[in-house]
Amino acid sequence: MSAFKYGVSLYSYTEDLGTVMSLEDAFDHVAGTGSTGIEILGETSIPTYPEPTTAWLDNWFALLDRYQLEPTNMAAWVDTRITIGRNMSAEEGAAQIAQDLRLAHRLGFKFLRPKFGVIDGELTPDPIWQPAVERNLDLAHQLGIVILPEIHSPTPIKHPVTDAYIAFIERTGTKNFGLMIDTGIFQDRPLNKWGGGETDEIRKKALSFLNGIKVPVEHLADVIQYVPFIQAKFHHIDENLHDHHIPWDRIVPMLKKLGYAGYLSSEYEGARDPWVSIEQVRRQHALIRKLEAEYDAAHGGNVHA
Template identity: 25%
Template sequence: MARIKTAVSLYSLQDEYLNKRMNLEDLMTLLKDHGVEGVEMLPDQMIKNAPHPSQEEVDHWHALLDQTGVKPVIADVFLNSNLYNNRMLTKKECIDLLIQEIKQANRLGMKMIRLVSMVPYWVCEPLLPYCKEYDVAIALEIHAGMAFDGPETLAFIEEMKRLDSPYIGLVIDTGIFCNKFPRVVRAYEVNNGASPEMFDYLDSLFEKGTDLHRVVKENGGTRPDEFKQVIKTKEDHMFAPLCDGYENYPFSVMDEYMPYIKHFHIKMFEMTPEGPEYSMDYKGLLEYLHEHQYDGYVATEYEGNRFILPGEPMQEIQQVIANQQYLQACLKEIQE
């Protein structure tokens, strides 16, 4: 029977980890204490010498899994094709790097690796034999600003359909389902000198059921005059290229892709005191997934941490816990 399960991406707690307020044991214990079933790992950040960790490092990771009962779900992978100043990596070099990531995921007990958005389609076929040998799937992240209408994404999807393998799929980032522009982003940028008028314009688009990404596309790939008119300050010019990274797709955009969707990032900017996230309808999404028999994990991915105002305390732990409590309550209601 299909069942939706919750996970946490440790990306959500990166400030706690980076500034040594929490180590890997602390992070895993936090997940255990709050009923989280699965974990999404960033080996580059949290596993020494990745993608070639020592056996001692691997054993330590498995000991943490045994102690907490948290299940390893997916490893986040970044294909650094611009490692060198004078050239991009060759196709063979790219594929060889990803083969190493597949082997590492197998050692860590992960059945899947997330390919960051824009990873080229041509890695799929050469990687398939290794995916099968090590029982690790590859899944491209569908991310706001680089979602279903991007040429690179479309090329990957076409190749995924052509190969039609259970080892190739998609990870959906719910930043493509914003129904409001995140107010923590607005507050942070206005504090840095951005114009409130720029965000008033973005809010007006969401109120109409659209977003800047769609409006620019409909305008032949150029910014509409209404948007250009509200770009006034230096900070406006710096942030304007990022404004189309918050999209307002309907859940139905996933209808044809449900057989290929293997994992979800529950993008989260701000859990409100009332319960729901300010920008997104998680309950509606979970109801959609339940109706479509999704059998997999939905992983908290907190990104409000990059928009904390100066002098305000970091809220990673509180926000992750609030998100998990809300997701788990919704799933209890929907699945029981």
């Protein structure tokens, strides 16, 4: 029976990193969950992005070795509306992705998530995404990296944005482009505290987003063949291992049934009080591992330690 891989995105420790947590502290917390993978945000984690110093690179590889973690996904951005009055050209977008592919490869990553600027409230990506990615498919192939845009609330699975990504994969036949699912799309109860940079304006105008778009987990079946990596977005898990927003008791069995064997990379996005994220991530790992073990036991598979 297929088994999940467990990882943590350093996005989970937002605000702690840079105020009360060092990169090595973060490695310790990730390794302490029993994870095998670490996900970073390139321009966040690398203090001289896009060009890491030799000292930073030496430290990076030493930390990977000491904590026995493998680099999973590197998050990157294509800032299409680069100035107030000017959008990136396809050439500029392609150069941005090429730069991040090379950096991700240098650090040992297997996935690159470029976050494209959007043109509307449906999060339709700027149309340069397609030529910018297509120009990099050969490079991604050479470097052994899969480019993964994320399917992120308020964009559901059954949506023209997702359809356009799948049409691109089918047209090009590429193995170096896929979908990353952000589990925030399954949120089915409202958020009372969002850790994603909440402002008064967002709270007033983005109600559907904060209330959750409630994508049925069954829709995963339509796209799972294109999904090699999942960001396990969550906002609050209480001391009874009850998640207040994300229905893991439905997500985990569905992923198991579909044979998903990739990473679940924790993305905590809740209260940003100091150090809260460390315990929240640990609770999520305890919860998902418990649900995976229960599924395996009920289906005659191995119970994972």
